[in-house]
Each structure stands twice: as structure tokens, then as C-alpha cells.
Amino acid sequence: MIRVRMAPSPTGYFHIGSSRTALFNWLFARKNKGVFILRIEDTDKERSKKEYEDDILKSMKTLGLEWDEFYRQSERSGIYREYLEKLIAEDKAYYCFCTREDLEAERESQTAAGVAPKYSGKCCVLTEKEIKTNLEAGKPYVIRLKIPAEKVSFDDMIRGPIEFDLGLVGDIVIAKNLDEPLYNFSVVVDDILMDITHVIRGEDHIPNTPKQIALYRALGRPEPTFGHLPLILSPDRSKMSKRYGDVSIKEYLSKGYLPEAIVNFVALLGWHPKNDKEIMVLDELVDEFDIDRVQKAGAVFDIEKLNWINRQYLNALDEENLTEKIRGFIPADWKTNAAMIEAIKPRLERLGDAAELLHVYFELPDYDGTLLFWKGEDRDTAGILKKLANEIETAGDRFDLEEITAKIMSLVPQDKKGDYLWPLRVSLSGSKTSPTPFELLAGLGKEESLRRIKIAIEKLGK
RNA sequence: GCUCCUAUCGUCUAGUGGCCUAGGACAUCAGGUUUUCAUCCUGGAAACCCGGGUUCGAUUCCCGGUGGGAGCGCCA
Numbered sequence: 001m002i003r004v005r006m007a008p009s010p011t012g013y014f015h016i017g018s019s020r021t022a023l024f025n026w027l028f029a030r031k032n033k034g035v036f037i038l039r040i041e042d043t044d045k046e047r048s049k050k051e052y053e054d055d056i057l058k059s060m061k062t063l064g065l066e067w068d069e070f071y072r073q074s075e076r077s078g079i080y081r082e083y084l085e086k087l088i089a090e091d092k093a094y095y096c097f098c099t100r101e102d103l104e105a106e107r108e109s110q111t112a113a114g115v116a117p118k119y120s121g122k123c124c125v126l127t128e129k130e131i132k133t134n135l136e137a138g139k140p141y142v143i144r145l146k147i148p149a150e151k152v153s154f155d156d157m158i159r160g161p162i163e164f165d166l167g168l169v170g171d172i173v174i175a176k177n178l179d180e181p182l183y184n185f186s187v188v189v190d191d192i193l194m195d196i197t198h199v200i201r202g203e204d205h206i207p208n209t210p211k212q213i214a215l216y217r218a219l220g221r222p223e224p225t226f227g228h229l230p231l232i233l234s235p236d237r238s239k240m241s242k243r244y245g246d247v248s249i250k251e252y253l254s255k256g257y258l259p260e261a262i263v264n265f266v267a268l269l270g271w272h273p274k275n276d277k278e279i280m281v282l283d284e285l286v287d288e289f290d291i292d293r294v295q296k297a298g299a300v301f302d303i304e305k306l307n308w309i310n311r312q313y314l315n316a317l318d319e320e321n322l323t324e325k326i327r328g329f330i331p332a333d334w335k336t337n338a339a340m341i342e343a344i345k346p347r348l349e350r351l352g353d354a355a356e357l358l359h360v361y362f363e364l365p366d367y368d369g370t371l372l373f374w375k376g377e378d379r380d381t382a383g384i385l386k387k388l389a390n391e392i393e394t395a396g397d398r399f400d401l402e403e404i405t406a407k408i409m410s411l412v413p414q415d416k417k418g419d420y421l422w423p424l425r426v427s428l429s430g431s432k433t434s435p436t437p438f439e440l441l442a443g444l445g446k447e448e449s450l451r452r453i454k455i456a457i458e459k460l461g462k
Numbered sequence: 463g464c465u466c467c468u469a470u471c472g473u474c475u476a477g478u479g480g481c482c483u484a485g486g487a488c489a490u491c492a493g494g495u496u497u498u499c500a501u502c503c504u505g506g507a508a509a510c511c512c513g514g515g516u517u518c519g520a521u522u523c524c525c526g527g528u529g530g531g532a533g534c535g536c537c538a
Contacts, residue, residue: 344500
């Protein structure tokens with residue numbers, strides 16, 4: 001039975017990189033009929049915030065990444081304490097009373113000597129009596145794991161064999177005290193207790209892996225299979241950061257990127273299906289997913305591609321659905337109709353752009369009357385507009401796009417399209433770029449269209 | 463500095479020794495449809511980091527170099 005987990009720490013809003021780690025874990029679980037676990041790693045009391053945890057949960061749900069089991073490390077401190085005591089009792093871990101200043105000095109001298117900084121192991125040789133005295137005196141301490149100076153290797157699912165020399169690492173701190181475990185330790189204890197079979201996480205965790213393997217060995221448990229995903233990069237190829245744009249799922253959602261589009265996009269960052277298919281929803285991704293096909297090198301986040309994918313999803317929406325989704329992004333008093341929605345659809349990149357595109361239907365901007373002239377020349381523009389207005393007058397109250405198009409075109413000479421359609425469009429939109437005059441008529445309706453044309457004629461002073 | 467990871471068009475990638483005159487997508491450029499914008503259609507330009515091997519034959523395998531990245535916390 002395959003069991004994987006996503007283990008975010010609630011120290012910030014759900015990151016786009018985390019969303020991909022979550023997605024790949026989720027896909028791996030679903031593909032193999034396994035279990036996907038969400039575990040909140042909130043052992044750092046100073047930095048963890050409920051607000052962030054809420055955002056992580058909400059974002060994952062929105063993206064469709066439902067979990068089968070849920071845990072919170074802050075609720076498991078008794079468990080860690082038990083294992084900590086066990087390791088100390090078995091002489092696999094020990095109390096360390098070195099002060100931060102001691103350590104700092106040690107590190108500096110090592111760096112100066114050109115060697116890799118590493119804890120000397122000074123407190124490892126403390127006698128039981130010394131430890132007891134220190135503890136009773138209330139001296140601050142940490143707990144360190146004895147790291148054997150040996151080579152460890154593991155077979156990464158994505159990268160193949162990776163070897164490390166633990167001799168370079170030194171005895172790592174695994175807890176601030178009996179009740180405050182640190183990352184490397186709590187992760188391993190939980191992964192053991194939760195029967196995690198595959199640890200799939202970001203490449204930045206590769207250096208943690210040998211330390212964690214040492215922990216598995218100290219705890220006498222077999223290690224899981226590890227798989228390290230490539231990083232999502234900023235345009236400068238460094239780990240994706242705020243500097244180049246939004247990094248949280250929350251921000252993308254609030255700009256009007258569809259959850260399906262975000263999922264689809266991050267799936268393609270470092271992974272590719274066997275065929276050339278690019279637009280895929282979660283179900284299709286499960287069908288196509290194969291962890292052997294994930295890349296080894298980092299992938300640059302390209303917002304242009306996300307925009308394109310988002311457009312694909314937006315365009316596939318029917319009018320009713322799109323209207324519903326747009327609702328939250330435009331003023332509440334804007335009563336849209338089907339014609340407006342259909343008109344802006346091909347121009348819509350993000351739902352957040354809807355207000356700007358729809359604006360023309362709810363407010364006629366002030367414009368210069370000369371804008372009405374096709375190619376800057378007044379060829380009886382006012383006369384033409386009057387003719388068009390008369391024609392529109394004869395139509396029914398509600399315009400059907402096709403009908404109104406046919407009606408108007410019946411009036412327009414083949415070789416004078418610009419003379420007729422340009423002023424019509426400008427009079428309806430007050431702008432030189434807008435949807436087509438027919439789309440405007442259909443969206444605006446008879447009354448408002450005639451009102452706007454009248455304004456145009458007045459601007460022409462006739 | 464030390465350790466580890468990594469390397470195909472600007473970007474995401476296909477490619478697992480001959481099918482590669484290196485394929486697709488985004489972006490870009492040109493043309494077409496469209497009164498404008500967007501959509502849409504057609505076409506173009508654009509890449510195997512370098513050097514050694516191995517092999518009849520390397521983008522593909524091996525080694526070295528170089529470039530890029532990550533990690534080196536009493537953060538996760």
C-alpha cells in the first residue's frame with residue numbers, strides 16, 4: 001500500500017512550489033490507489049500561524065487536492081518526547097550544553113581554517129553526573145543525534161543513486177529540548193508512524209535526506225523511498241521568489257486564474273505526458289501521470305504560458321458558467337447579459353480582467369468627436385449614423401447578435417464597411433479598441449445603443 | 463569555501479545509439495480572416511554547453527571541464 005504525504009509548514013501563504021509538490025504527491029497516490037496525507041508541520045511556534053494553515057487547507061481544497069488523512073505536529077509533542085527519551089536512553093542521542101556563542105566561535109575558526117563547519121562533539125563525552133548537574137542547574141540544552149562518520153546512499157526515484165559522506169555532517173541538533181522537536185526529527189518520527197512509503201518533496205531537501213536516513217537507522221526502522229522534485233525557478237533561474245511576481249496560490253486565485261489552469265500549469269512544470277497533450281484536468285493528469293517522466297532540472301515559471309492555459313479554460317466555459325465566475329470580479333450592480341459575456345470571452349485572460357473589458361457596456365467614456373471619422377476623414381459620418389439609428393429603431397427590443405448583424409450589414413455597402421462600421425463602433429464604445437459594433441449592439445440593447453449614437457451625432461454638431 | 467544536484471530553441475519540453483534535415487507548446491516574427499482590438503488560420507526564425515573517450519555510428523553511454531542551482535540553523 002502506497003502512502004505519501006504533503007508536509008507544509010504554516011509560515012506563509014500556500015506557495016506555488018508547494019502546490020506542485022502537493023499535486024505530484026496527490027497524483028502519485030491516486031495513480032497507485034494509495035493514500036495521500038496532509039501533515040501540518042508547525043513545530044516552530046514562533047513562525048507558525050493559524051492564518052497560514054487555513055490558507056494551505058483552503059488552497060489545496062480549491063485546487064482539488066483532497067487528502068485522506070490529516071495531522072498536525074503541534075498536537076503530537078508527547079510522541080516526539082517519547083522517541084527522544086528512547087534515543088537518549090539508547091545512547092544514540094545526547095544532551096548538549098554548548099552555548100550559541102561557543103558554537104559560533106567554533107564555526108568561525110573552522111571556516112577560517114578552510115574546513116566545513118561541523119560540531120565538535122564536545123558534549124558527547126559528558127558523564128552522566130555532569131549531565132545531571134547541568135540539568136538540575138537549569139542550564140539550557142539541546143539534544144543532538146550521534147551521526148556515524150560513514151557514507152550513506154539512497155536511490156532517488158527521480159535522480160537515481162545519490163551518495164553522501166555523513167562524516168562531513170557532525171552531530172545534528174534534533175530537538176531544542178524534550179518538548180520541542182526540530183524538523184529533521186519530527187519528520188522522520190511521523191513518517192515512520194504514518195507508514196509513509198514514498199517521500200516526494202522538493203530538491204532543496206536533498207541535503208536533509210542523509211541526516212534523516214541516519215535517524216531512521218538510529219530508530220531501527222527501514223527508510224522510505226525518496227524522490228526529489230526539481231525546483232520551480234524565477235526568470236533568473238534562482239528558487240522562485242516574491243521578487244519576480246506572485247508566489248502564493250491565493251494571489252493567483254484572486255487575480256482570476258482558474259484552479260484547473262493553475263493545476264494544469266504547475267503539472268507541466270517539470271513533467272510532461274507521453275503524448276503532446278497539454279490541456280489536462282486532474283482526472284486526465286491522474287491517467288497520464290508517471291513519476292518516471294518528471295524532470296531532473298529546475299523549471300522556470302513562465303507567466304505567459306499560465307495566461308495561455310487560463311485562456312483555454314476560460315474559453316471552454318459556457319456563458320452561464322462564465323457569468324457566474326465573473327460575478328465576484330465586477331461591481332455588484334453591473335447586470336451583465338449573455339451577449340456581453342460572449343463578447344468579452346475571447347478577450348479574457350484572467351477573470352480579474354473582466355471589469356475592464358465589461359466597463360464599456362456600463363459607462364460610455366468621454367471621447368473626441370473626431371474619433372468617429374473613419375481614417376480621420378468625415379464622409380458624412382453624422383448622416384451615416386442617423387441612417388444606422390433609423391435601422392436600429394426598426395428592430396425589436398432585444399437584439400440577437402446574428403439578426404442585428406444581418407440587419408446592419410444589409411445597410412452597409414460592400415466597399416464602405418469602414419465608413420459605416422467604424423463610427424458605429426466608436427459611438428457605441430467611445431474608444432478606438434473595443435468589441436465589434438454588433439457585439440456592442442447586442443450587449444447594450446436597443447435603448448442604450450440609440451442613446452449613445454445620439455450622443456455621437458451631437459458631438460458631430462449636426 | 464565545502465557538499466550535493468543539474469545541463470535540448472528565449473521559456474516549458476519530446477527524444478533512452480541509427481527513424482533527428484532534432485518534434486510539440488508558450489512567447490516572438492510575417493501573412494490571411496476581421497472596420498479596430500481580441501479570437502481564429504497559415505507560414506517563418508529559433509536549441510542538443512565545451513573537450514575527451516566508448517562505438518561502424520553519438521543529442522542519447524562514460525570521464526573531465528564549464529555554466530546554472532540548492533544546501534551548509536537551537537527554520538522547515
